[in-house]
Amino acid sequence: MSETLRETALRLDSEDPLAKRRELFALDAAVYLDGNSLGALPAHVPARMADVITREWGALRIRSWDESGWWTAPERTGDRIAPLVGAAPGQIVVGDSTSVNVFKAVVAAARLAGEERDEILVDATTFPTDGYIAESAARMTGRRIVPVAPAEVAGAVGPRTAAALVNHVDFRTGRLHDLPGITAAVRAAGALAVWDLCHSAGALPVGLDTHGVDLAVGCTYKYLNGGPGSPAYLYVAERHQGVFDSPLPGWNSHADPFGMTPGYAAADGAARGRVGTPDILSMLALESALDVWDGVAIEDVRAKSLALTDFFLECVRGYVPDGVVESLTPAAHAERGSQVALRCDAAPAVMAELIARGVVGDLRRPDVLRFGFTPLYVGFADAERAARVLAEVVTDLGVAA
Amino acid sequence: MSETLRETALRLDSEDPLAKRRELFALDAAVYLDGNSLGALPAHVPARMADVITREWGALRIRSWDESGWWTAPERTGDRIAPLVGAAPGQIVVGDSTSVNVFKAVVAAARLAGEERDEILVDATTFPTDGYIAESAARMTGRRIVPVAPAEVAGAVGPRTAAALVNHVDFRTGRLHDLPGITAAVRAAGALAVWDLCHSAGALPVGLDTHGVDLAVGCTYKYLNGGPGSPAYLYVAERHQGVFDSPLPGWNSHADPFGMTPGYAAADGAARGRVGTPDILSMLALESALDVWDGVAIEDVRAKSLALTDFFLECVRGYVPDGVVESLTPAAHAERGSQVALRCDAAPAVMAELIARGVVGDLRRPDVLRFGFTPLYVGFADAERAARVLAEVVTDLGVAA
Known part of the structure; x- marks a missing residue:
C-alpha cells in the first residue's frame, strides 16, 4: 500500500x-501560512520587550541611548540581517519603512548614474508602493519611469538607463526573478541595480555581495518576524557608500550628529542611510526576533x-x-x-x-x-x-x- | 521669618x-529634567504593550490589522494629539520620523506655493535636521534656502517666498517664537507657514487651527511621552488636504491601498500623509501613552x-x-x-x-x-x-x- x-x-x-x-x-x-505578510511572534520577544520598556525606557530613560545601545541599533541590527542576504557587515542599516528606503535608494541610484541617464526601469509587476515611490523619485530627479517586466529588464537596459528597480520575488505570484542575471545586465549597461527583497530575505539565499547588487531594500516583518510594521532596511554596497547622496539627509546620518551644526556633512558607511531618530521599540523587537536565525x-x-x-x-x-x-x-x-x-x-x-x-x-x-x-x-x-x-x-x- | x-x-x-x-x-x-529629550514612561504602558505583543501580534497575528485596529492607528493616534496642538480632528497623521515629515511638509508646501515662488525661508537657529532636510527639499523642488532668524521672518517674506519653516521653540535656548504673528505674516505674503512643534507640543498651547498654520510636524517622544523614537506626526490643514502632493506617495496613502493597482491615486484626508506600513509597536505605545492627557x-x-x-x-x-x-x-x-x-x-x-x-x-x-x-x-x-x-x-x- x-x-x-x-x-x-x-x-x-x-x-x-x-x-x-x-x-x-x-x-x-x-x-x-501568512508569514509572508506578518511573521509569527518569536516566543522570547515579549520578555525582551518588557525589559526594554520597563528598564531601558522606564528606569534608564535617556541614558539608554548610550548605555542600552539604542543609538547604534540601526547598524547593529543591519549587521544581523546581513548574513541572511549575503552581505558583508557595514552595508545594511535598519530604519524607516520600505517605501521610504525605496525613495532613498532610487534617488541615490539616479544621482550615482549621472544626469545623462534619464530613465529608471521599474518592475512592471512590482508591489505598488515601489512603483509609486519610484515615480516620485523620477519626478524629483528629472528622470522618467519605464515599466518593464522583470524578464525583459536585461534587454531593455541601455545608455539612458540610470537604474532598474526590481522585486526579487513577485508579491502576488511568488515568482522568483533572476537577481544574478538581471544585476549583471544592468551593471553591464552602466546602470545601477536596485532590488526589493521584501519577499525573499529570510526565505532564500540572496547573495547581494556575490552578485554585485548596487542597492537593496527590504522589510523585516515577513520572513524575518520582526513584528507588525517593524523597520525596513537599506543596503548600499560598500563601493557606493562614499558617494551615496541621500534625499533624506536627517541628523542621524550626519558625521557628527551631536555637534548639531547647521552644515550637513554625511557620515561614512551604512549610517549615511539613516534619517531621523529611529523607532526604538520596533527596532529592538526586530533585533530580538532575529535570534531565531542563530545557527x-x-x-x-x-x-x-x-x-x-x-x-x-x-x-x-x-x-x-x-x-x-x-x-x-x-x-x-x-x-x-x-x-x-x-x-x-x-x-x-x-x-x-x-x-x-x-x-x-x-x-x-x-x-x-x-x-x-x-x-x-x-x-x-x-x-x-x-x-x-x-x-x-x-x-x-x-x-x- | x-x-x-x-x-x-x-x-x-x-x-x-x-x-x-x-x-x-x-x-x-x-x-x-530631560523629558524634553525623552519623556518618562507612563506606568500603564508596559501592560498594554505586553498585550499588544503577546495577544495582538502573537495570537491574532495578521487579523490584528483589522481586528485590533492597527491599520487605522496613524489617523486615530493623530486625532488623540490634535486637541493638544489645537487642531480639529482629521488633520494629523502619525508615522515616520520628524525628519521624514519635514521633507513631506516642505516639499508639499513648495508645490502648493507654485513654481514662481523659489525661496524657502528656514529658521536659522533650527534644530539641524530641519535645515538639512529643507535643503534637500529645496534642491529637489528647484528652490533655494534662505536662512532667517525667526524674529526676522515676518520682514523677510515676500513674493518669492514659497514657505517658511520655523521651530516653535528653540531646542537650545528654549525661546518660544511668535507662531501667530509669524504665521500671519507668512500667509499675508502668499506663502505657507510650516511649523516644527517638537519642543512645544504637550508643553504649551499651539493653536494650529486658530492661527491658520498651513503645515506642521512634531515628534512624540518628548512632552508626549511616546517612548524612544516613537513616530512623529504631520499636520496638513484641511484646506490644503485635497491638493497636498506628497513626495513620498507610499501605498498607505493610496485611496484604495488593498486594490494594489499600478496607478497612484491619493487618499482623501490626513491619510494622504501616510507612506509605508506603520511601525505598530511604537505607534501603539504612543497611543497608550497619550492616556495620561485625558482630562x-x-x-x-x-x-x-x-x-x-x-x-x-x-x-x-x-x-x-x-x-x-x-x-x-x-x-x-x-x-x-x-x-x-x-x-x-x-x-x-x-x-x-x-x-x-x-x-x-x-x-x-x-x-x-x-x-x-x-x-x-x-x-x-x-x-x-x-x-x-x-x-x-x-x-x-x-x-x-
Whole structure:
C-alpha cells in the first residue's frame, strides 16, 4: 500500500532538520501560512520587550541611548540581517519603512548614474508602493519611469538607463526573478541595480555581495518576524557608500550628529542611510526576533521552502478537484519564491472560510489565494492540512472547475 | 521669618492641580529634567504593550490589522494629539520620523506655493535636521534656502517666498517664537507657514487651527511621552488636504491601498500623509501613552510650566554664585518654552556630575546645560532640588564666575 499524503507529511516532518525551530515561536492550532505578510511572534520577544520598556525606557530613560545601545541599533541590527542576504557587515542599516528606503535608494541610484541617464526601469509587476515611490523619485530627479517586466529588464537596459528597480520575488505570484542575471545586465549597461527583497530575505539565499547588487531594500516583518510594521532596511554596497547622496539627509546620518551644526556633512558607511531618530521599540523587537536565525544556514531554509511548496502543490493536486484552482506560482524551482498563489473563483469567500477553519493564508484581490511557507515554523503536516481543508472548503462552497 | 525656597517648593506642590498626574508615571528618586529629550514612561504602558505583543501580534497575528485596529492607528493616534496642538480632528497623521515629515511638509508646501515662488525661508537657529532636510527639499523642488532668524521672518517674506519653516521653540535656548504673528505674516505674503512643534507640543498651547498654520510636524517622544523614537506626526490643514502632493506617495496613502493597482491615486484626508506600513509597536505605545492627557487642559500645563521655570530660575539665582551660570532662556513668558538653558563653563563636567547626583538634564555642546520641565510629572520640589544640587556641583568642581 503506497504512503498517503498524510503519512508522507509526517515522515517529512520527522526528517526535517529545521523542525525544532518551530518551538521558538508562539503558535497555536491554526496553520499559519501568512508569514509572508506578518511573521509569527518569536516566543522570547515579549520578555525582551518588557525589559526594554520597563528598564531601558522606564528606569534608564535617556541614558539608554548610550548605555542600552539604542543609538547604534540601526547598524547593529543591519549587521544581523546581513548574513541572511549575503552581505558583508557595514552595508545594511535598519530604519524607516520600505517605501521610504525605496525613495532613498532610487534617488541615490539616479544621482550615482549621472544626469545623462534619464530613465529608471521599474518592475512592471512590482508591489505598488515601489512603483509609486519610484515615480516620485523620477519626478524629483528629472528622470522618467519605464515599466518593464522583470524578464525583459536585461534587454531593455541601455545608455539612458540610470537604474532598474526590481522585486526579487513577485508579491502576488511568488515568482522568483533572476537577481544574478538581471544585476549583471544592468551593471553591464552602466546602470545601477536596485532590488526589493521584501519577499525573499529570510526565505532564500540572496547573495547581494556575490552578485554585485548596487542597492537593496527590504522589510523585516515577513520572513524575518520582526513584528507588525517593524523597520525596513537599506543596503548600499560598500563601493557606493562614499558617494551615496541621500534625499533624506536627517541628523542621524550626519558625521557628527551631536555637534548639531547647521552644515550637513554625511557620515561614512551604512549610517549615511539613516534619517531621523529611529523607532526604538520596533527596532529592538526586530533585533530580538532575529535570534531565531542563530545557527541557521539560509541554504537549509531554501531547501525546506522548496520541499514545502512542492509538497503543498502535490497535496493540492491530490485533494482538490481538477480545475478548481490554478497555480500562478512557477513550477520550476529556479523561478519560485516561498509562497504558492492559487487562482480560484470565489477566492474571497474561500479564503474567509479557510481562515474560519484554521488555515490562515491571505487574499490578493480579486481572485488569488496566497499561502506563504515560512520554513522556520511551518511543517509538512501543515501543508497537507492546508490543502485538505482547501479541498473541503471548495467542495462545501460548491466552487466549480 | 520669610519662607525658604524649599518651603516655597513644598507649598507650590501642595497647591498644584496637576500634582497627582505624577503618579501616572514610572519615576524614581532622580529629578528627571530631560523629558524634553525623552519623556518618562507612563506606568500603564508596559501592560498594554505586553498585550499588544503577546495577544495582538502573537495570537491574532495578521487579523490584528483589522481586528485590533492597527491599520487605522496613524489617523486615530493623530486625532488623540490634535486637541493638544489645537487642531480639529482629521488633520494629523502619525508615522515616520520628524525628519521624514519635514521633507513631506516642505516639499508639499513648495508645490502648493507654485513654481514662481523659489525661496524657502528656514529658521536659522533650527534644530539641524530641519535645515538639512529643507535643503534637500529645496534642491529637489528647484528652490533655494534662505536662512532667517525667526524674529526676522515676518520682514523677510515676500513674493518669492514659497514657505517658511520655523521651530516653535528653540531646542537650545528654549525661546518660544511668535507662531501667530509669524504665521500671519507668512500667509499675508502668499506663502505657507510650516511649523516644527517638537519642543512645544504637550508643553504649551499651539493653536494650529486658530492661527491658520498651513503645515506642521512634531515628534512624540518628548512632552508626549511616546517612548524612544516613537513616530512623529504631520499636520496638513484641511484646506490644503485635497491638493497636498506628497513626495513620498507610499501605498498607505493610496485611496484604495488593498486594490494594489499600478496607478497612484491619493487618499482623501490626513491619510494622504501616510507612506509605508506603520511601525505598530511604537505607534501603539504612543497611543497608550497619550492616556495620561485625558482630562488635562493644555492651558493648565502651560501655567504650571511657566511657574516651574520661573521658580527654577529663582532658585538658581538664590543658590548659585552670581555669574557662574547665565540663562539663555528668555525671561518674558511670551518668549519662553518649557525648558531652561544655562550657559556654564565646564558644562560637560557639570552635567555629568549633576546626573551622578540624581539631577538629569542634558548637555548641548559646547557649554549649555539644558533642563526640561514636563509639567505632568515634574514638581516644584524637583526644581528646587535641581538648583540646589547645581549650586553644590559648581562649588565642588570649582567653576568660577
